[in-house]
Amino acid sequence: MKITDDEVIHVANLARLDLDEASLKKFSSQIGKILEYIDTLNRVDTAGVVSTSHAISLVNAFREDRIQEHLDRDQALSNAPEKEEGSVVVPKVVG
Amino acid sequence: MAMKLHELTIHKACGLLAQKEISSQELTRAVLSRIEAVEDRVGAYISVFEEEAMARAKRADREISKGHIRPLTGIPLSIKDLICTKGLKTTCGSKILENFIPPYDATLIEKLKGAGAVILGKTNMDEFAMGSSTENSGLKLTRNPWDLTCIPGGSSGGSAASVAADMCLGSFGSDTGGSIRQPASHCGIIGMKPTYGRVSRFGLVAFASSLDQIGPISKDVTDCSLLMNAVSGYDLRDSTSVQAAVPDFTACLQHGLKGLKIGIPEQYHSSGGLDPDVSASVENALKVLEGLGAECVGVSLPHTDYVVAVYYVIASCEASSNLARYDGVRFGFRDEGQTDLIQMYRQTRSRGFGEEVQRRIIIGTYALSAGYYDAYYGKASQVRTLIGQDFNNAFNTCDVLISPVASTPAFKIGEKVDDPLTMYLSDVFTLAANLAGIPGMSVPCGFSAGGLPIGLQIMGKHFNEELLLKVAYNFEQASDFHKKRPVL
Structure with a gap:
C-alpha cells in the first residue's frame, strides 16, 4: 500500500482531524490509490524546470500604508461561537 | 401577459x-x-x-x-x-x-x-x-x-x-x-x-x-x-x-469568424472514455464553426496525461492550508463541551467537514509534510510550468482551443460517490485552464440520446475573453x- 494506516493517522493529527476506524480504513485505501496515480508525475523529466506557483506572474502588490476603516470589534466577533468582554473564549491553553 | x-x-x-x-x-x-x-x-x-x-x-x-x-x-x-x-x-x-x-x-x-x-x-x-x-x-x-x-x-x-x-x-x-x-x-x-x-x-x-x-x-x-x-x-x-x-x-x-484558427488538441480527442454523443456533438460544432469561416488546425498539448495528477496535488495542498482557519475559535461551528483546546480543534473539524473535504485536507497535508514536499508539491509545480508552456506553444499556431467540457453527459446521482479517483478523472478537459490561468467557456452544443445537454469548451489566451465570447x-x-x- 502506498500509505499506511499509521501515516494517515499521523497526517490527520497534523491537520487536526480525528478519524474513526471506518474512515481510517476507507481513507487509507482511497488515498493510497490517489497517491499511486499521482506518482505518474515521476515519468516527467523536470530537470531544470522552474516551478509555477501562480499562473499570472505578478510582482509584489504594494499599497500605501494608510489608515482605513475596518470591521469594529463587535462585527469581528459577531460569528464567534463563544465570546466574553470583547474577546473570543477558548478552552484553557496553558495547564 | x-x-x-x-x-x-x-x-x-x-x-x-x-x-x-x-x-x-x-x-x-x-x-x-x-x-x-x-x-x-x-x-x-x-x-x-x-x-x-x-x-x-x-x-x-x-x-x-x-x-x-x-x-x-x-x-x-x-x-x-x-x-x-x-x-x-x-x-x-x-x-x-x-x-x-x-x-x-x-x-x-x-x-x-x-x-x-x-x-x-x-x-x-x-x-x-x-x-x-x-x-x-x-x-x-x-x-x-x-x-x-x-x-x-x-x-x-x-x-x-x-x-x-x-x-x-x-x-x-x-x-x-x-x-x-x-x-x-x-x-x-x-x-x-x-x-x-x-x-x-x-x-x-x-x-x-x-x-x-x-x-x-x-x-x-x-x-x-x-x-x-x-x-x-x-x-x-x-x-x-x-x-x-x-x-x-x-x-x-x-x-463572422473568417480567418479564425481553432486548435484541436490531439490528446483530448484521442483520449479514451469519450462518450460517442459528446464526440459527435463536438465534431458537429466544429463543422458549424468551419462553415462560419473558421479553420481547424491540429495542436499538441503533450503534458495532458499529467493534468489531473498536478491539479489534485496543488489544489489539495492549497486547500489544506486555506482550510486550517476553520478551528471553531473565531467563526463557524464549534464542537461544544471540549475542555482541551487541541481536542476542540479536532472534534470541530472532524464533525464540521464532510468526507471529501477531509480526504483532500489529508492528501494536501501529506503532500506538504516533511520529506514529501519536493516529491509532490515541488514536482507538481514544475509540471504545471510545462502544462502552461504547452498552451503557450499551442497559441502560437491557433487563436482558440476547442474541446469537450466533460467526457460524458451528466451522470446519475450516486454513480461515482464511492470512487473519488474516477470522479477526479472526469474533470480532465477543464482542469488545465485553471493550471494555466487562461479563460475557458462552456457553450451548449448538443444533446445526448437520453436528452441531456452537452457543452463545448472554448479556451483562449490570457485576458482574451472577448474572442471566446x-x-x-x-x-x-x-x-x-x-x-x-x-x-x-
Missing part, C-alpha cells in the same frame, strides 16, 4: 424594464414564484432572501422611474454560496459554516449591488467547492433540471441548475478546476471562467488560491458579456487581481441548442 417573466434572458428583461413594460418587482416576484414552484424538485438554493430581494427590486424600480437604467438594474440573480453577502448567511455548502453571517460584502456583491442587480439567494455547491457533482454538499442535494435522477455537475451545481430551471436570470459561481464550465455544460447553459486575476476574489471563500476564479453562468452569450462587464477589473483588496484594461465585453459580439456568440447564432429548455 402571456410571456413567462422567469424565462427571460437578462438583455430581454432589461429591454422590457427600460420600456416600462414590466417592473423589477413583477420580474422578481415571478422568479421567486418559480423558485417556490420547482425548488422541491431541483434543490438549487441553500437560502432565498425574499424580503431583501423585493426591497432591492423596489429600489431598482425607483431608479428606472427616474430614467436611470443600466444592464443589470432590477435583474434577479443567484450567487454561489461561497461569495460573502453582508448580513446574509454564507455556508460554502458546509456544516462548519452553516450559520456563518459575513460582516462584509465580497467585491463582486458590492459591484452587483452598485449595478442595481437584485440578489435572490445563495445556491448549493459541493462543500468548499470540492467536487464535480454537488453531491458533496453538506446541506442538501441538487438535481439536474433536465433529468432529476442526474447530477447537475459541480461544484457550482446549484448556480447552474438555478439558471437552467429559470429560478434566476443569471448567476455567479467559482471555478477552481471546471466548477463553472462543467455544471454549465451538464445543464445546457453558458458558463465562463475568466482569466485568473480578471475578477476580484475579495470575499470569495478560498479553496485553492492559485486556481480559484469567479465567473458568470447565464442563459445566453449576450448575458454572459453583460455579467462580465459588471464584475471585471482590478481590486486593491485582492492582491492577485490584475491591472489589465477591461473592454466592453458586448463589443465583441459581432458576426465572439466564437460562442457566432456558434449560438448558428444553432438552437440554447433555446431548448428543460421541462419541469
Whole structure:
C-alpha cells in the first residue's frame, strides 16, 4: 500500500482531524490509490524546470500604508461561537 | 401577459424594464414564484432572501422611474454560496459554516449591488467547492433540471441548475478546476471562467488560491458579456487581481469568424472514455464553426496525461492550508463541551467537514509534510510550468482551443460517490485552464440520446475573453441548442 494506516493517522493529527476506524480504513485505501496515480508525475523529466506557483506572474502588490476603516470589534466577533468582554473564549491553553 | 417573466434572458428583461413594460418587482416576484414552484424538485438554493430581494427590486424600480437604467438594474440573480453577502448567511455548502453571517460584502456583491442587480439567494455547491457533482454538499442535494435522477455537475451545481430551471436570470459561481464550465455544460447553459486575476476574489471563500476564479453562468452569450462587464477589473483588496484594461465585453459580439484558427488538441480527442454523443456533438460544432469561416488546425498539448495528477496535488495542498482557519475559535461551528483546546480543534473539524473535504485536507497535508514536499508539491509545480508552456506553444499556431467540457453527459446521482479517483478523472478537459490561468467557456452544443445537454469548451489566451465570447456568440447564432429548455 502506498500509505499506511499509521501515516494517515499521523497526517490527520497534523491537520487536526480525528478519524474513526471506518474512515481510517476507507481513507487509507482511497488515498493510497490517489497517491499511486499521482506518482505518474515521476515519468516527467523536470530537470531544470522552474516551478509555477501562480499562473499570472505578478510582482509584489504594494499599497500605501494608510489608515482605513475596518470591521469594529463587535462585527469581528459577531460569528464567534463563544465570546466574553470583547474577546473570543477558548478552552484553557496553558495547564 | 402571456410571456413567462422567469424565462427571460437578462438583455430581454432589461429591454422590457427600460420600456416600462414590466417592473423589477413583477420580474422578481415571478422568479421567486418559480423558485417556490420547482425548488422541491431541483434543490438549487441553500437560502432565498425574499424580503431583501423585493426591497432591492423596489429600489431598482425607483431608479428606472427616474430614467436611470443600466444592464443589470432590477435583474434577479443567484450567487454561489461561497461569495460573502453582508448580513446574509454564507455556508460554502458546509456544516462548519452553516450559520456563518459575513460582516462584509465580497467585491463582486458590492459591484452587483452598485449595478442595481437584485440578489435572490445563495445556491448549493459541493462543500468548499470540492467536487464535480454537488453531491458533496453538506446541506442538501441538487438535481439536474433536465433529468432529476442526474447530477447537475459541480461544484457550482446549484448556480447552474438555478439558471437552467429559470429560478434566476443569471448567476455567479467559482471555478477552481471546471466548477463553472462543467455544471454549465451538464445543464445546457453558458458558463465562463475568466482569466485568473480578471475578477476580484475579495470575499470569495478560498479553496485553492492559485486556481480559484469567479465567473458568470447565464442563459445566453449576450448575458454572459453583460455579467462580465459588471464584475471585471482590478481590486486593491485582492492582491492577485490584475491591472489589465477591461473592454466592453458586448463589443465583441459581432458576426463572422473568417480567418479564425481553432486548435484541436490531439490528446483530448484521442483520449479514451469519450462518450460517442459528446464526440459527435463536438465534431458537429466544429463543422458549424468551419462553415462560419473558421479553420481547424491540429495542436499538441503533450503534458495532458499529467493534468489531473498536478491539479489534485496543488489544489489539495492549497486547500489544506486555506482550510486550517476553520478551528471553531473565531467563526463557524464549534464542537461544544471540549475542555482541551487541541481536542476542540479536532472534534470541530472532524464533525464540521464532510468526507471529501477531509480526504483532500489529508492528501494536501501529506503532500506538504516533511520529506514529501519536493516529491509532490515541488514536482507538481514544475509540471504545471510545462502544462502552461504547452498552451503557450499551442497559441502560437491557433487563436482558440476547442474541446469537450466533460467526457460524458451528466451522470446519475450516486454513480461515482464511492470512487473519488474516477470522479477526479472526469474533470480532465477543464482542469488545465485553471493550471494555466487562461479563460475557458462552456457553450451548449448538443444533446445526448437520453436528452441531456452537452457543452463545448472554448479556451483562449490570457485576458482574451472577448474572442471566446465572439466564437460562442457566432456558434449560438448558428444553432438552437440554447433555446431548448428543460421541462419541469
